[in-house]
Amino acid sequence: NAGVTQTPKFQVLKTGQSMTLQCAQDMNHEYMSWYRQDPGMGLRLIHYSVGAGITDQGEVPNGYNVSRSTTEDFPLRLLSAAPSQTSVYFCASSYGRGSYEQYFGPGTRLTVT
Amino acid sequence: AQSVAQPEDQVNVAEGNPLTVKCTYSVSGNPYLFWYVQYPNRGLQFLLKYITGDNLVKGSYGFEAEFNKSQTSFHLKKPSALVSDSALYFCAVRDATDSWGKLQFGAGTQVVVTP
Numbered sequence: 001n002a003g004v005t006q007t008p009k010f011q012v013l014k015t016g017q018s019m020t021l022q023c024a025q026d027m028n029h030e031y032m033s034w035y036r037q038d039p040g041m042g043l044r045l046i047h048y049s050v051g052a053g054i055t056d057q058g059e060v061p062n063g064y065n066v067s068r069s070t071t072e073d074f075p076l077r078l079l080s081a082a083p084s085q086t087s088v089y090f091c092a093s094s095y096g097r098g099s100y101e102q103y104f105g106p107g108t109r110l111t112v113t
Numbered sequence: 114a115q116s117v118a119q120p121e122d123q124v125n126v127a128e129g130n131p132l133t134v135k136c137t138y139s140v141s142g143n144p145y146l147f148w149y150v151q152y153p154n155r156g157l158q159f160l161l162k163y164i165t166g167d168n169l170v171k172g173s174y175g176f177e178a179e180f181n182k183s184q185t186s187f188h189l190k191k192p193s194a195l196v197s198d199s200a201l202y203f204c205a206v207r208d209a210t211d212s213w214g215k216l217q218f219g220a221g222t223q224v225v226v227t228p
C-alpha cells in the first residue's frame with residue numbers, strides 16, 4: 001500500500017492564483033481530513049470528510065474548498081491564494097471516526113508571494 | 114469544545130535519561146487521546162492512543178503514556194531516551210461523543226536529546 005499520498009511536495013504561488021492540492025489514499029478509509037501546520041500553532045483542521053459526498057468545515061476553512069467524489073481522493077482547492085495561506089498542508093485518513101488513529105501524508109509546503 | 118495544552122515548547126534531555134512530554138486536555142464527554150511524532154520534513158506518525166481500560170498505554174519505539182482522568186492529563190514517557198527520539202511531538206484529543214470525530218491537536222513539543 002502507498003498509504004496517503006500528496007502532490008505536489010512544494011509549490012510557490014502568487015497572490016490571487018488558485019490551485020488544487022491533491023490527496024489520495026489506498027486503504028479504503030472512510031474519514032479524510034486536511035490540516036495546516038504553522039510554527040507554534042500545531043495542526044489546525046481545515047476541512048474533513050466522513051465519506052464520499054460528505055464534507056464539513058473545520059477550524060480554519062476560509063479560503064479553501066473541498067469535495068469528495070470518491071473514497072480515495074480528497075482534493076483541497078485554494079480559491080484565491082493569499083500570503084496568510086503560506087503553510088505546510090497535511091492530508092490524513094483513518095478507517096473511521098472515534099477511536100481510530102489517523103495516517104498522514106508527507107505534506108505540501110506552500111509559499112504564497 | 115475540546116482543547117489540548119502542551120505546556121512546554123521544548124524539552125531537553127540527555128541520552129539515557131527518562132523523557133516526559135506533558136499534555137493536558139479538555140473535552141465535554143469522554144476523551145480519546147493520541148500521541149503523534151513528527152521528524153523533520155515528514156508527516157506525522159502515530160505513536161499510541163488511549164481509548165478505555167488500563168491507564169498506562171504502551172506504544173511504538175518504547176514509548177508509553179499515562180492517562181489520568183482526575184488531572185485530565187496524558188503525559189508521554191520513555192524510560193531511556195535516544196538521540197533518535199529528537200523530534201516534534203503532538204498530543205491530540207477527540208471527544209468520544211462527537212459524531213463527526215474531529216481531532217484537536219496541541220501546539221507540539223520539540224524534544225532534543227543530546228548525546
